[in-house]
Amino acid sequence: MHWNVGKVKITKIVELETVGSTRFILPLATNEEIQKLPWLIPHFANEEGRLKMSIHSLLVETPSRRIIVDTGLGNDKQGRNVPTWNNRKDPFLDTLTATGFAPDSIDTVLCTHLHVDHVGWNTKLVGGEWVPTFANARYVFGRTEFEHWRDHSDEPDKKAVFGDSVKPIADAGKADLVPSDHRLSDEITLIPTPGHSPGHMSLHIKSDGEEGLLTGDVAHHPCQMAHLDWSSTADSDPKASAETRRELFGRFADTPTLVIGGHFNAGHIKREGASFKFIALG
DSSP states (O other): OEEEETTEEEEEEEEEEEESOOTTTOTTOOHHHHHTOGGGTTTTBOTTOOBEEEEEEEEEEOSSOEEEEOOOSOSSOOSOSSGGGSSOOOOHHHHHHHTTOOGGGOOEEEOSSOOGGGTGGGEEEETTEEEESSTTOEEEEEHHHHHHHHHHOOSHHHHHHHHHHTHHHHHTTOEEEEOTTOBOSSSEEEEEOTTSSTTOEEEEEEETTEEEEEEETSOSSTHHHHOTTOOOTTOSSHHHHHHHHHHHHHHTTTSOEEEEESSSOEEEEEEETTEEEEEEOO
């Protein structure tokens, strides 16, 4: 699956897809409430109102860069709270290569934030050591996000994630810590979008008069674009998360903007009176 924003091409590579079993992350997104939003069906929910979500990476090609945005769960990881996320053996790297994105061809890795399902393929296990998966890439982390998880994550699961998927990148000298409004290329600027995590960032793409947003986990599902107050149980600051959604989607509500979330498909935001409507692209 891919989209174009002017001269920028975005390709989605899926690691894991799910239907339902999402109430733990979005408790207000009941089947009944989702069925009241028929524009979600069939692309983002089924007829029963069960949410469709995925864990994926986005490959962004500009005229000068090959960027992977967020790197999923990874293989061989341990210490994860979700049992099926441990000791995975997924052909993700083979899929990347078959799609035309061999790991050595990537020059930039950008993590919108440093949660477990966005950093896993930063590293791979080689000879019992965690080494950078994308050997020729610089890894771009938000400074606020990196320093928070480095300094304040004492829980065993967070230590494991930082220890096997983030710290080895810094130790290898491949990490670039940037401000949350950093300009990544001529076409891509980062936007500070805190709430889901302290230093969460989204990407604004602008090329040839077209615009796109890669929102990370500002919204786990497009239903949160209709219900801006539906914060996720994984948000570090639910109030700030809702405020960020209101500001971000309000800012682009009157502009035809391709929106691709960290766990959902794509479409356009359209202003209809005082409400937002998400138009699926199919």
